[in-house]
Amino acid sequence: MRPVRKAVIPAAGLGTRFLPATKSVPKEMLPIIDRPAIEYVVEEAVGAGLTDILIVTGRTKRAVEEHFDRNIELELALERDGKADLLRAVQYSNTLADVHYVRQREALGLGHAVSVARHHVGDEPFAVLLPDDLMIDDSVLLRAMVAAYEQHGNAVVSLQEMRPEEISSYGCADPIGEPVDGLVELRGIVEKPKREDAPSNLAVSGRYLFPPQIFDALDRIEPGAGGELQLTDAIALLLKEQPVYGAICTFGRYDVGQKIDFLKASVELALDRDDLGPAFATYLKDLVQRRGLA
Ligand code: UTP
Secondary structure (H helix, E strand, O other): OOOEEEEEEOOOOOOOHHOHHHOOOHHHHEEEEOOEEHHHHHHHHHHHOOOEEEEOOOOHHHHHHHOOOHHHHHHHHHHHOOOOOHHHHHHHHHOOOOOEEEEEOOOOOHHHHHHOOHHHHOOEEEEEEOOOOOEOOHHHHHHHHHHHHHHHHHHEEEEEEEOHHHHHEEEEEOOOOOOOOEEEEEEEEEEEHHHHHOOOOEEEEEEEEEEHHHHHHHHHHOOOOHHHOOOOOOHHHOOOOOOEEEEEEEOOOOOOOOOHHHHHHHHHHHOOOOOOOOHHHHHHHHHHHHHHOO
16 A cells, blocks of 8 residues: 555635635635744645645635745845844744645635645545644544554545534534444545434534545535535545544644634643743733733
């Protein structure tokens, strides 16, 4: 079996939940503190051993490409001014991985965005990472998913337990029995089910490992929930031909496409930083007291 070394990051969506900020700035470029969200996601892929990254972009997403390219003028200015730390920070994104791009000409849905990666991926297994799901876990989940794929040779999707009232916003998995070591085989998967029809409270949470056969399934899907070509529908087709597993994610996930999780991720990452953490923690304690939030 070929090792997993490629990752696809679909970043061609319209980002409507973050308007008006995303009118001209790609959602994936919104900073979590001082680094764009997508940089954390590329870093996670690299941390799991995936060094060939394909970003699916669209109109208005040029800033994403600029970010992973060199900016010679800026580098020279920082070097001239002796700003070594900033120079390292600026160069970091263009040394992280081998980053490629393909355009999705129309935002027809996540399934369609993944299908345009076919030519680049070829006949290899690959990971898909949604850039609006931020994992603060040192690539633990993705590494476990790669290991599971390399053991079974079948698709693996990340799953997170949700409250029953939230499940209708997500892809929802139907597991067979209980997870063993965080992994469970699936009987089915359905996109945005009504609460009363949901087969479980396990939502698909933005990380996937696929065999190349997913592209044949993507060729066969029709517009589904919301009129979009849904990746979940292709996984349901794949399930009819081969096993698909779920990897349970228990910590570290922030859906930064939602404002509340965007704020939570910023707070948690700020607390983790040596340069900001201590002062920010003092501020938070004071704020909680002043507002009577404790
Ligand atoms: P979302 O539905 O969360 O992102 O898709 P969105 O459409 O950009 O955001 P809202 O809902 O309008 O606020 C999940 C991921 O799939 C990508 C998005 O960029 C996002 O990273 N995507 C979605 C595409 O690349 N193409 C599409 O046609 C749809």
